[in-house]
Structures are given as C-alpha cells and as structure tokens.
Amino acid sequence: xxxxxxxxxxxxxxxxxxxxxxxxxxxxxxxxxxxxxxxxxxxxxxxxxxxxxxxxxxxxxxxxxxxxxxxxxxxxxxxxxxxxxxxxxxxxxxxxxxxxxxxxxxxxxxxxxxxxxxxxxxxxxxxxxxxxxxxxxxxxxxxxxxxxxxxxxxxxxxxxxxxxxxxxxxxxxxxxxxxxxxxxxxxxxxxxxxxxx
Amino acid sequence: xxxxxxxxxxxxxxxxxxxxxxxxxxxxxxxxxxxxxxxxxxxxxxxxxxxxxxxxxxxxxxxxxxxxxxxxxxxxxxxxxxxxxxxxxxxxxxxxxxxxxxxxxxxxxxxxxxxxxxxxxxxxxxxxxxxxxxxxxxxxxxx
Numbered sequence: 164x165x166x167x168x169x170x171x172x173x174x175x176x177x178x179x180x181x182x183x184x185x186x187x188x189x190x191x192x193x194x195x196x197x198x199x200x201x202x203x204x205x206x207x208x209x210x211x212x213x214x215x216x217x218x219x220x221x222x223x224x225x226x227x228x229x230x231x232x233x234x235x236x237x238x239x240x241x242x243x244x245x246x247x248x249x250x251x252x253x254x255x256x257x258x259x260x261x262x263x264x265x266x267x268x269x270x271x272x273x274x275x276x277x278x279x280x281x282x283x284x285x286x287x288x289x290x291x292x293x294x295x296x297x298x299x300x301x302x303x304x305x306x307x308x309x310x311x312x313x314x315x316x317x318x319x320x321x322x323x324x325x326x327x328x329x330x331x332x333x334x335x336x337x338x339x340x341x342x343x344x345x346x347x348x349x350x351x352x353x354x355x356x357x358x359x360x
Numbered sequence: 361x362x363x364x365x366x367x368x369x370x371x372x373x374x375x376x377x378x379x380x381x382x383x384x385x386x387x388x389x390x391x392x393x394x395x396x397x398x399x400x401x402x403x404x405x406x407x408x409x410x411x412x413x414x415x416x417x418x419x420x421x422x423x424x425x426x427x428x429x430x431x432x433x434x435x436x437x438x439x440x441x442x443x444x445x446x447x448x449x450x451x452x453x454x455x456x457x458x459x460x461x462x463x464x465x466x467x468x469x470x471x472x473x474x475x476x477x478x479x480x481x482x483x484x485x486x487x488x489x490x491x492x493x494x495x496x497x498x499x500x501x502x503x
Contacts, residue, residue: 172440174440179362336371352362
C-alpha cells in the first residue's frame with residue numbers, strides 16, 4: 164500500500180494492483196453448448212514444464228504461453244476474440260467503483276473475539292477473573308442435549324475468499340497496467356485478486 | 361518495497377527540489393496553505409527540524425518551536441500539496457538524527473548551535489570518508 168493526495172488535499176491510502184495484460188484464453192457463447200456468454204482471461208506466465216498436458220492444449224488453442232491464473236468473467240461487455248489481450252485502460256476508468264475478490268490473510272487458530280467479533284466479558288468484577296475472551300454458554304441443558312451445528316466457536320481464521328465491494332479507482336497507469344484502488348484489499352502482498360466492475 | 365509501488369510513488373510525488381535543502385537541526389520556515397471554508401490563506405511555521413522520517417510517499421519532517429513557553433510540533437509530509445515554500449534560515453550543528461531530547465529542555469539549553477561554515481571536501485580524500493547528502497537528489501527524493 165501507499166498513499167496519494169486527492170485534488171482537495173486529502174491524503175488517501177491506496178493499494179497498487181497490476182491488472183494485466185490479460186489474454187483471452189476461452190470465449191463462451193450463449194449459442195452453442197456453453198449456454199452463457201463469458202470470457203476466460205489468463206494472467207501471468209508459468210513455465211510449460213509446470214503445466215499439465217491438458218492445460219497446455221487449452222492454452223495452445225488460444226495461441227499463448229501457459230498462464231499462471233485464469234478466471235472467467237460472465238457477460239463481459241467488451242467484444243474480444245480468442246487470444247486477444249486486454250489492458251487495464253480498456254476496462255477501467257478513474258472513479259469507477261469496483262469489487263475486489265481475494266483470499267484473505269491466514270490468521271491461524273483464533274478465539275471467538277477475533278474470529279466472530281464476540282464482545283468478550285468486559286467486566287473484571289462479578290466473579291470474573293480468567294475469562295475475559297471466553298465465548299460463554301454454547302447451548303441449553305438436557306433439551307436439546309447437544310451443541311447445534313454451525314455454532315460460532317474458535318478455529319482457523321482467515322485464508323478464505325473475501326469480496327470487498329464499492330472500492331474506488333483513484334488512478335490508472337496504462338503504461339504499466341497498474342490500478343490504484345482506494346483503501347485496502349483482501350490478501351497479502353503479491354497475491355492474486357479479481358477486480359470486477 | 362515493491363517496484364510497482366515505487367513506480368507509483370515516483371509518478372505521484374510532488375516536486376520539492378525548489379525548496380531549500382534542510383537536515384535535522386536546521387531552523388526552517390514553512391509556508392503552507394490553510395483552507396477555512398472557501399477561503400485559502402497562507403501561514404508560516406518557523407522552528408527547528410527535529411526529525412525526518414519515512415521514505416517515498418510517506419516521508420515526513422517534524423518541526424518544533426516554543427511559542428509562549430509551550431512547545432509546538434508540526435509534522436509535514438514532503439508530498440503535501442499544501443506546502444508552498446520552505447526556507448532554510450539556519451544550519452544547526454547536531455549529533456543526532458532525531459532531536460527528541462529538545463522536548464525535555466527549555467530556555468537557553470534548548471538552543472541548537474549554529475553551523476557557521478562547512479568543511480570543503482578535499483578531492484584527494486573524496487570517497488574515503490562517508491559521503492554526506494547535501495541535496496534532495498542525494499537524499500533520494502523522486503522529484
């Protein structure tokens with residue numbers, strides 16, 4: 164992350180995202196066997212050696228090098244053919260509101276206060292001394308005589324697919340395919356994200 | 361730092377080479393815009409630089425002055441668009457990069473000795489001694 168100044172002098176925290184060039188690796192059409200309109204885009208190169216044979220064939224159809232990541236975008240409003248490249252300035256303009264999908268940072272085994280925003284006990288009197296961050300009761304008595312499935316408890320936190328909506332595009336650097344997004348986005352540095360308009 | 365972030369910071373950095381070069385310990389006068397409602401006026405903050413910290417887009421400097429026996433500190437980002445001008449009024453001779461000790465001093469002891477002249481570097485010994493940064497370029501600013 165870094166920060167830039169807006170026109171009225173406010174300092175805005177922002178994230179730099181490299182957005183391409185992406186290659187169209189598959190075109191799906193509503194007519195035909197696919198049944199819906201979509202574009203599959205590939206980003207980043209990987210070595211042929213590390214690509215499975217079926218995937219190699221898939222990328223060979225689009226006449227590109229094997230791609231590191233592929234993602235499908237339904238009802239893409241720009242018409243592109245198989246093998247075409249898409250740059251950031253074809254899709255986004257400054258001021259757009261975008262959604263960013265990424266895998267959040269893994270936080271390990273965490274208690275309920277961090278994992279589910281429980282309040283904790285918050286009192287040090289009335290008999291409390293060693294349960295400031297405890298979850299409290301997890302159920303009733305001999306009826307139902309069990310703990311319900313899906314009850315919020317401690318456990319592995321983070322490392323999940325997260326979508327953040329309504330982030331603003333502050334700036335675009337078409338020469339390097341960079342997008343400057345206001346605020347933070349899910350995931351650690353260098354991770355892959357999907358940016359939707 | 362990622363080279364992409366560095367690229368963005370280079371592109372969005374403001375040009376500060378027109379400002380006087382200063383270091384920690386110098387006395388400077390900063391003129392900056394203040395917006396009150398729809399009106400904009402300029403104000404001058406004059407004091408000692410007690411620290412320069414950070415790098416790139418988040419590089420800042422802190423100035424301290426004593427106003428009516430009350431210490432006042434202000435932090436300015438180098439990138440701040442409200443900065444109008446910076447004048448270096450006095451070079452100070454200090455032995456630290458961050459002059460936090462000034463906060464505990466007052467009156468005569470809180471003064472910084474002035475550096476009256478700087479030693480010229482002899483070409484023969486050039487490169488052997490530690491190179492000191494004397495311009496914004498040498499300090500690694502982008503613009």
